[in-house]
Amino acid sequence: MAKIHEVAKAAGVSISTVSYALSGKRTISAETRQRIERAVRELDYRPNAGARMLAGRRTNIFALTEPFRADTYAPAHMAFVLATSIAARRHDYDVLLLTEEEASAGMRRVATSGLCDAVLVLDVAPDDERVGVARQLGIPSVFVGVPDDHDGLVCVDLDFEAAAGLAVDRLADAGHRSIGLLGHPPSAYLRSNFPPRIRAGFERRARERGLDPAVELPEPGGNGSRGVAVRAAVGALLDRGVTALVLHCDDAAHHAVLDELAARGLGIPADVAVISVGSTFDTTAMHPPLDVVPLVPQASCDRAVDLAMQMLSESAPAAGVYLIAPEYRDHGSVVQPDAPR
Structure with missing residues (x-):
């Protein structure tokens, strides 16, 4: 050099x-x-x-705060870390990853020491402690996620409520009247900002379409296997007369759902329609492939980095929530309206 x-x-x-x-x-x-x-x-x-x-010039480094906890679902979280790094490199920036669970301390440290030009915030909680810190920092911050208190912040995320609504519309248009949402464990709805938005979008759109919605949030089973709890939750939904499932859960839970349907001799989509919402993994690799309204890490992270770069320029964006429109990907797990059921 x-x-x-x-x-x-x-x-x-x-x-x-x-x-x-x-x-x-x-x-x-x-x-x-x-x-x-x-x-x-x-x-x-x-x-x-x-x-x-x-010299008071840019460091060409973004700090990326992504707390790693014992219950962190690593594949999805690392997908966002990688996507952020790729987006940053397009602007000749590197990423300093802050993984400590006490996330606010790391943000303060890098900001006060001048180690970075901006902070990108991942794994956002509804009552995220980093909100207050971001307002005190002298450098730009962009949240990939939407905390409850986001006044004055720049946030970017998938429009999760619209994503759930898109799935409900597809099922309603296919003639389903009783639909079920299989979600994450209840603790996820306190820890993360997006599961509550999926549930709210699902229930609101179902009511608007005159459907009968049901929700199951399975906890891990007594033997530590969440698969057992997931299969029991699917059984409970089916016993209520549900003919279509919206899945917002990890890939292991998806496989448990498919196992339960197969054990009951139910085919997809002939007997039960299934749509995955907010997934970061490949649902076409499942048997059968599942329709999906995906969460694409690169789309969110590209937008977040672009906003950070704008905040470092004279054309800084207005504070607010920048939502990414959802996209429905049809892989044949919902019978179309003109097809026999």
């Missing part, structure tokens, strides 16, 4: 002139600046982060 003295030599100027040109602290003639910029490009010179901080 090129050093600053190599840039100075190539441009025919002193090291201090290069420093002044890059920091903007002193006026440099247009001709000299052009020579320095040309040398920087040709040598691929990049000032180190410490020097940029001392």
